[in-house]
Amino acid sequence: MPLACNALQKSKSAMAIISSASTKLTWILAPLLVLATATIRVHGQPPSTSGFISLDCGNRNTTPYTDSSIRGIQHQSDVGFVEGGLTHQIAAVYMAGAPYESQKTLRSFPNGSRNCYTLPSTPGKKLVRALFTYGDYDGLNRTMDGSPFLFGLHIGANFWEAVNLTSWDPSSTIWKEVLTVAPGGSVSVCLINFGTGTPFVSALELRPLQDSMYPFVNSSVSISYFRRIRFGQATDFITRYPLDPYDRFWEGWSFSYNTYPWMTLNTSSPVRRLPGDNTFQVPEGILQQASTLDTNYSFFEINVAVGPNLDAKNLQLLPIFHFAEINISNQNRRFDIYSDNDLLFPDFSPSRFQADSMHENGQFLHNPTATFLLNKTRSSRLPPLINAFEVYSLVRMDNLTTDADDVNYMKEVKKHYNLARINWNGDPCSPREYSWEGLTCDYSKRNQNPRIVAVDLSTSGLKGGLVISFMNMASLENLDLSHNNLTGAIPDYQIKSLKVLDLSYNQLDGPIPDSILQRSQAGLLDLRF
Incomplete structure (x- = not known):
């Protein structure tokens, strides 16, 4: 008033x-x-x-x-x-x-x-x-x-x-x-x-x-x-x-x-x-x-x-x-x-x-x-x-907020890589017209909170090692971190939902962990270097 x-x-x-x-x-x-x-x-x-x-x-x-x-x-x-x-x-x-x-x-x-x-x-x-x-x-x-x-x-x-x-x-x-x-x-x-x-x-x-x-x-x-x-x-x-x-x-x-x-x-x-x-x-x-x-x-x-x-x-x-x-x-x-x-x-x-x-x-x-x-x-x-x-x-509170765990993990990613994207504030997925750039969200489950299923941070100037937060996201299926300046080894991720992992055009070194290699060889994961 x-x-x-x-x-x-x-x-x-x-x-x-x-x-x-x-x-x-x-x-x-x-x-x-x-x-x-x-x-x-x-x-x-x-x-x-x-x-x-x-x-x-x-x-x-x-x-x-x-x-x-x-x-x-x-x-x-x-x-x-x-x-x-x-x-x-x-x-x-x-x-x-x-x-x-x-x-x-x-x-x-x-x-x-x-x-x-x-x-x-x-x-x-x-x-x-x-x-x-x-x-x-x-x-x-x-x-x-x-x-x-x-x-x-x-x-x-x-x-x-x-x-x-x-x-x-x-x-x-x-x-x-x-x-x-x-x-x-x-x-x-x-x-x-x-x-x-x-x-x-x-x-x-x-x-x-x-x-x-x-x-x-x-x-x-x-x-x-x-x-x-x-x-x-x-x-x-x-x-x-x-x-x-x-x-x-x-x-x-x-x-x-x-x-x-x-x-x-x-x-x-x-x-x-x-x-x-x-x-x-x-x-x-x-x-x-x-x-x-x-x-x-x-x-x-x-x-x-x-x-x-x-x-x-x-x-x-x-x-x-x-x-x-x-x-x-x-x-x-x-x-x-x-x-x-x-x-x-x-x-x-x-x-x-x-x-x-x-x-x-x-x-x-x-x-x-x-x-x-x-x-x-x-x-x-x-x-x-x-x-x-x-x-x-x-x-009316019709728009459900993003799953709380997904929100917290994305905030950890944002902080870890010091991402300053203009629209990366508020809820990552909801409402749809204001969802964060680079994210794909799943809204298909009625009366359930949206889940983040894809993250595209290619060509985003990322530096340092791979943050573990990504692999804690239970619904994540596609992760594109290509064309950045990521360094160090690939963590031994226990990835169950991930179907595509693009790490190409970075500065990573060391062996590919067995957990990732086995899923890739079994055709369960599209691994790109």
């Missing part, structure tokens, strides 16, 4: 609140609002940041630092997490208005169709966030020159979302966020060049989630942030860590609209979750605030309308409503909840001082207008109330 650091601007989604009165109450939420004043004051020991990764992209200083506007989170340079790219600073005129220190620098990727960051992690659910502040770093005024300026993001091997900076104020900051499952020891975030502007990134952040949270997120389904709102009276435009121990961004609704007929409720009494309910873990400080209407009004509509970044026809949304009755009176409050014109939850009554999180069991909805209605029932004495609201869009 975007972050307008100055005036409100049109975002990928706008939000309008409509009541039953004739006046239309409209809120255009500049997606990331002004974060320069978003410091959260919380007393006591902040929650643990174990597993947090916060990269200040383009920062050449490798000494970690703590941003004064984000209490307790340490940032570090992105050096070592990505290959290639150029480092920049935003223009001096935008420095003072940068919401975070990490937005003052960036890394751009003018070369290659895909450039990937590798974030070390543990298996399990993660929140991954990327932030972008153009800041006219190149002096070309690209966001305002009238031409398209957009590029893509991949999470792992799958398309996540587009970053569309066309006609944006250069001082604005956009963020994108995805909740996903890390399959192994790392998560990759890739920037994709569409040919409509140089991809860049200002900051990358990874936050661990409990595996019990967002149960509809799995290895096949990730969800991309569409809107996350806290209602009631908030003191900051963005609420994040340490109030939220998972550092989710909660946008403050009251900063955009908080006049009659709207009313805010708050309480200092505890608002609890049901025992064992760890599904969303909305911070208690957010649930202790709510918004409702004057009793003369009966409904309101939340409109997070689709903007130019998303295809409304194919958009699939997952809304999550968070309620807690914090009105001290014991009057009856009941309402229906609609998605567009479809009734989701009839005759709902929020529990007193207890969190109720309503969603369609992870079911994604076709809601091209992205509107949600809360309507008072006839038996209710009070109008609807809401404490917090999350909306996500579907990210």
Whole structure:
């Protein structure tokens, strides 16, 4: 979502609140609002940041630092997490208005169709966030020159979302966020060049989630942030860590609209979750605030309308409503909840001082207008109330990543021979259109990870001895290392799958190992010298 650091601007989604009165109450939420004043004051020991990764992209200083506007989170340079790219600073005129220190620098990727960051992690659910502040770093005024300026993001091997900076104020900051499952020891975030502007990134952040949270997120389904709102009276435009121990961004609704007929409720009494309910873990400080209407009004509509970044026809949304009755009176409050014109939850009554999180069991909805209605029932004495609201869009994780062993062996080969091919980053085989140059992958086995079956590194300037990693690749059938400067003896490879081994035009010496010679003599291996 975007972050307008100055005036409100049109975002990928706008939000309008409509009541039953004739006046239309409209809120255009500049997606990331002004974060320069978003410091959260919380007393006591902040929650643990174990597993947090916060990269200040383009920062050449490798000494970690703590941003004064984000209490307790340490940032570090992105050096070592990505290959290639150029480092920049935003223009001096935008420095003072940068919401975070990490937005003052960036890394751009003018070369290659895909450039990937590798974030070390543990298996399990993660929140991954990327932030972008153009800041006219190149002096070309690209966001305002009238031409398209957009590029893509991949999470792992799958398309996540587009970053569309066309006609944006250069001082604005956009963020994108995805909740996903890390399959192994790392998560990759890739920037994709569409040919409509140089991809860049200002900051990358990874936050661990409990595996019990967002149960509809799995290895096949990730969800991309569409809107996350806290209602009631908030003191900051963005609420994040340490109030939220998972550092989710909660946008403050009251900063955009908080006049009659709207009313805010708050309480200092505890608002609890049901025992064992760890599904969303909305911070208690957010649930202790709510918004409702004057009793003369009966409904309101939340409109997070689709903007130019998303295809409304194919958009699939997952809304999550968070309620807690914090009105001290014991009057009856009941309402229906609609998605567009479809009734989701009839005759709902929020529990007193207890969190109720309503969603369609992870079911994604076709809601091209992205509107949600809360309507008072006839038996209710009070109008609807809401404490917090999350909306996500579907990210399909259909592209399986390359077999983990094959990936590790190819990384060993890359490191051993110091290969600097532009497209040798990210997943070696997936998605197909971005597979590594010189590799042939087998995608034929349904619901199984692609395997590398051929490696062609002929005429690649390889020097030194033969690396053993090749022969550990259980599916490798064809290996071409011809026309290089390889030296030394041929290792005694126990090659079972290999059918073609081309070592011609190198500087190898010594005898051919019996294991290789016997397979060649038996016609099982085409050995070329």
